[in-house]
Amino acid sequence: MEVKLLTEHYDKDEFQGISGYKKLGGYEVLKKALKMKPEEIVAEVKAAGLRGRGGAGFPTGMKWTFLPNNGQPRYLLCNADEGEPCTFKDRMMMERAPHQMIEGMIISAYGIQSKKSYVYIRGEYTYAARVLENAIKEAYQAGYLGENILGSGFTHHLDVYRGAGAYICGEETGMISSLEGKKGQPKLKPPFPAVSGYLEKPTIVNNVETLAAVKYIIRDGAAAYKKHGTEKSPGTKLFSLSGDIRKPGNYEVPLGYPLKDLINNEGGGLKQGRSLKAVIPGGTSAPVLTAEEAMKATMDYECLAQMGTMLGSGAITVIDDSRCMVDLLGVILHFYHHESCGQCTPCREGTGWIDKVLNSIIHGRGRQQDVDLLDQVAKNMMGRTICALADAAALPTISFVNKFRDEFEYYIREGRSKVKGSSYAEMHH
Amino acid sequence: MPKCTINGKQIEVAEGTTVIEAFMKLEQNIAHYCWHPGLSVAGVCRMCMVKVEGNPKLQIACNTKVTEGMVASNEDAKVKEAVEWILGFHLINHPLDCPICDQAGECGLQEYYMTYGKYDPAMAEKKVKKKKVVDLGPTVVLDSERCILCDRCVRFTSEVTKTNELSIFNRGDHAEVGVYQERPLNNNYSYNVVDICPVGALTSKDFRFKQRVWYLKDFNTICNGCSTGCNVKAYYNENGFYRIKPVYNKEVNGHWMCDTGRDMYKFVNLEKRQTSAVKNVNGTSEEYSPIQATREIGVLLRKNVNEAAAVLTGQYTSEEYASFFATMKDFGIKDFYHWVNNPEKMEEFDGLLLRGDRNPNTAGLRAEAKKANINLRNAKDLDPKKHTLIIVAGPEVQAFYPDLQKSVDAWSKSQTLVWLSSCKNPVLFAAHWIVPMKSFVEKNGTFVNYKGIEQKIKKGTTIVGEALSLDEFAIAIKGERVDVEYTSPLGGLA
Structure with missing residues (x-):
């Protein structure tokens, strides 16, 4: 059964604008949050066991506690560079409920005592970016953003930064490089962004959905939030x-x-x-x-x-069963080949190599040893690079090749797909 | 001061030391391309994999700091397999054109191929095509297909020269090093990118295709291009000198040297050299052996002791000055002059290494003069009419002396002008005597740099057999016997 916690009002068009949002209880949680101590916010998020919703699933509260207490300015970045193929949830959240995310961001920023945050949004999401820009303007006008928010003494500013279409900018350090105006390439870790991130200042990067969920954790309390989900994966x-x-x-x-x-x-x-x-x-x-x-x-x-x-x-x-796994892996690896930033040798060369081998197989030029080669190349890319893009290319390769080995062997042996009617196979034969 | 164990050997290192630095300290082999001690850590080539006990994932040694009690190794079979594969990744799109590549013989890919190499190319597919023979500027040529994108050259121009001419353009396996439109790689340290390029991607316009590196011998010496005194390695064979590269010295030049210094080998080769002594009288020239010429000059000097003067440049060794001053004082010479290049630019400094004082041993000259109680006067004040005989220990690198012709012409108004010179130059024919001198690669001695650091230069070979050093000149001028030691360009004594 669906549980509509974040998406409760997503079917209502008025939820997009600030008046509709407020009518449906919007920015009430912010008022509550600003009366709490910042460390109470962090403790609540930690207690709720919220894990990052962007991909890696890192515990959000724990990430926040990595910030050093050295008096340096802190930045909060909202990762809205939703680039993982087949993912389209953040887009809907920003288009339907921009204020929900903004409210979650202001609460989170208050929790970690950040005066400045950015939403790094995928360049292709032009509509979402427009909606967001408009919502931010509304939030400023209503006094939820800017100096001395609701008389609490807390100041926060928020800006939208549009990406230029590189998948790698969804990786948090790649995003930071891009936001700094550099080529969007991941940075070496350590240091981690919480210690030295945007402009070498302590920085927290959280996904759109993660930040929106913070609102509901503060609204209902950690205990209520934990009633959803499992013990180790709450919410x-x-x-x-x-x-x-x-x-x-x-x-x-x-x-x-x-x-x-x-x-x-x-x-x-x-x-x-x-x-x-x-x-x-x-x-x-x-x-x-x-x-x-x-x-x-x-x-x-x-x-x-x-x-x-x-x-x-x-x-x-x-x-x-109408899909050919070889074709599918070909499409997936073509994507990762195209998106590898090219810094680390195993990823730069490995993604291209796998893409080419798959292309050879799809064009009927596969060699018998290619099945094992794909597996080996992928395994030797894994965990050998600065960021997880190499793993992102290697994991599907290893699983496809090993779980559907018969389809790869058939394709190589016969020069065509095992699946009749598979679109790629027909295109090429 | 954490203690750690590297390949079974214990070492205590300073706080903040990386694992790769600990490997280097213990002189343990560790494969690496992108890491360079003079640049920031990039961590992209992934060659320096090590196994750190307690960590299931292999780590890169360049971005891992040593912690107390750490046990790291790269002798593990898992590390070797990983490095072998990473080398394989470096090679799949490499053109493997070693036979026509200038880097062959000193290439990082070749070196590790011999250690980790897989002996069959693993990729059956077509290699990525990239740009070849890209003209990056007046000094460096790029072959993008050979490039392994280690980012060293880019970091060099951003961190050392801060000129930022180079960048990596495009992404993934189409990424290429390049320069921005109409902004070529054109700074006075550009050849360093050729040195730090671990493969044959960046080659020197000055050196490429001139000589195979395995036909070259080398020795360490000191650059004579300015008063910094960069530590260098000079490369030569029986046909002469081919190139100069920097040698690390923390106190003097770090890892680098300037392009001006790279040219210093050009003034020592035979085609530039004064090979015999010459006497110019009434428009005719007569060749002499240098020793014989020096003896005749000695006879003249004895007759003109009271009216003679010596002019010195900071281009000789301290030992030569000491011996020369001693002899001149024996003769009873009282007037000594110091001649410098561009006096108004002497204190200039480019912020990195190159100094306006283009003489390697100005400090040594002053120190030796002081020791000998000699007052060096400014050569600008030399009045040729007051001196019947002038001996000039001329500059080896004449190009640094813009007033060379003016000075020769002015001083030739003296009755006898004796010019000591390693290089030949038609300008010098205004002098009455020219005596061929040894260049800095043909003699042993000491240069004292601007900071007062004494550094030894080393005799590598002999190019002009009969040429004299200033101390040999000082012996011969007294009429004494000089044994000119001759070293064959093939090494050893002939």
Whole structure:
């Protein structure tokens, strides 16, 4: 069953503007928060067990406590560079409920005592950026942003910064480089952004959904928030359901929700006459699950980790039996090849290499040894780079090749896809 | 001061030391391309992988700080396999054109290929095509296909020269080093990017295709291009000198040297040199052996002791000055002059290494004069009419002396002008005698730099067999026997 915590009013158009938002209880939580002590906010978020909703799932409260107390200015960055293929939840959140995110940001900024924050928004999200800009203007006019917010003595300024279309700028240090006006390339860690981030100042980077969730943790309290979800994965999560499914879209369910139910109930099941082949549970960089595995999976950090994959951004791609896994991996790796920033050698060369090998296989030029080669190349990219892009390319490769090895071997042997009617195969033969 | 164990060896290092620095201190081999001790850490080549006990993931040694009790190793089979693969990634799109590559013989890819190499190319697909023979500026040529994008050259121009000419353009496996439109790589330290390029991507216009590096011998010496006295390595073979590269010295030049200094080898090769002594009388020239010429000059000097003067430049070694001053005082010479390049620019400094005083041993000259109780007067005040004989210990690098011709012409108004010179120059024919001198690569001795640091220069080879050093001149002028030691360009004594 869907639990509409964040998305409660998403079906109402008036929720986008400040008057409608206020009518539906908007900015009341901010008033409550400003009466609390900043450290109480942090403690509440920590107690709620909120984990980052952008992909890595790092505990938000713990991230906040990494900020050093050295008197330096702190920055809060909202990661709205939603680039993980098949993910579209942040876009909806910003388009439908910009004030919800802004309120969550001001509360979070108050918690970590930051006077300045930026929303780094994906360049393609032009409409969302416009909505956000307008909402920020409204929030300034209403006195929720700016100097001495609601007479509390807390000052906060917020700006929108639009990216230029690079996937890598969704990586938090890549985003910081880009925001600093440099080429969007990840930085070496350590130092981590909490210690030395934007302009070498302590910086917290949180996802849109994470910051919006903070509002509800403060509104209801950690205990109430923890009633949703599982013990180790508390709260609700927005899942972007797409692929071979009848009702694709964003669905908010408590963490720990069975994937099977999400597909069959919320997603309306597969198309007529089709059977499930595989599911990518957390954006294309998450290892793929076979149909059998998918039927057993629950959508929480622990279960998916146990199955060797991850919750990631919460983008669920349903793959039915009409799809060729070789073609699909070809599309995915072409993306990562195109998006590798090129700093670290294993990623720069490895993504290109895998892309080329897959391309050879798809064009009927595959060699027998290529299946093992793909696996080996991917394994030797893993964990050998500054950021996780190499892993993002390696994980699908390893899982596709090992779980659907027969399709790769067939493609190489026969020079065409095992799946009749697969779009790529027909394009090339 | 954390203690750690590197490949089973214990070492105590300063706080903040990185694992790769600890490896270097222990002289343990560790593969690396992007790390350079004179630049910031980039952490992109991923070659310096080490296993740190207690950490399941391999770490890069360049961005990992040593902590108390750390145990790190790169001898582990897991590390070796990882490095082998990372080297493989470096090589899949490399053109493997060693036979026509200028870097062959001193290339990082070749070096590690011999240690970790896989002996069959692993990629069957076509390599990425990139730009070849890219003209980056007056000194450096780029081959993008050979480039491994280690970012050293980019960091050099941003951190050392702060001129920011270079950058990496594009991304992923299409990324290429390049310069911005109409802003070429044109600074006086540009050749350093060729030195720090671990592969054959950046090559020197001055050196490329001139000589295979395995046909060159080298020795360490001191640059004679200015009063900084950068530590350098000079490369030569039987055909002469080919290039000069910097040698690390924390106190003097760090890791770098300027492009001006790189040219210093050009003034020592045979085609530039004065090879025999010459006597110019009434428009005709007569060749002499240098020793014989010096003896005749000695005879003349004895006759003109009271009216003779010596002019010195800061381009000789302290030992030569000492011996020269002693001899001149024996003769009874009283007038000594100090001649400098561009007196108004002597105190200039470019902020990195190059100094306006383009003489390697001005401080040594002054010190030796003081020791010998000699008052060095400014050469501007030299009146040739007052002196019947002038001996000029001329500059080795004449290009640094803009008033060379003016000075020769002025001083040749003296009855006898004796010019000691390692380089030949038609301008000098106004002098009555020219005696060939040894260049800085042909003699041992000491240069004292602007800070007073004494540094030894070393005899590498002999280019002009009969040329004299200033001390040999000082012996010969007394009529005494000089044994000119000759070192074969092939090494050893001939």
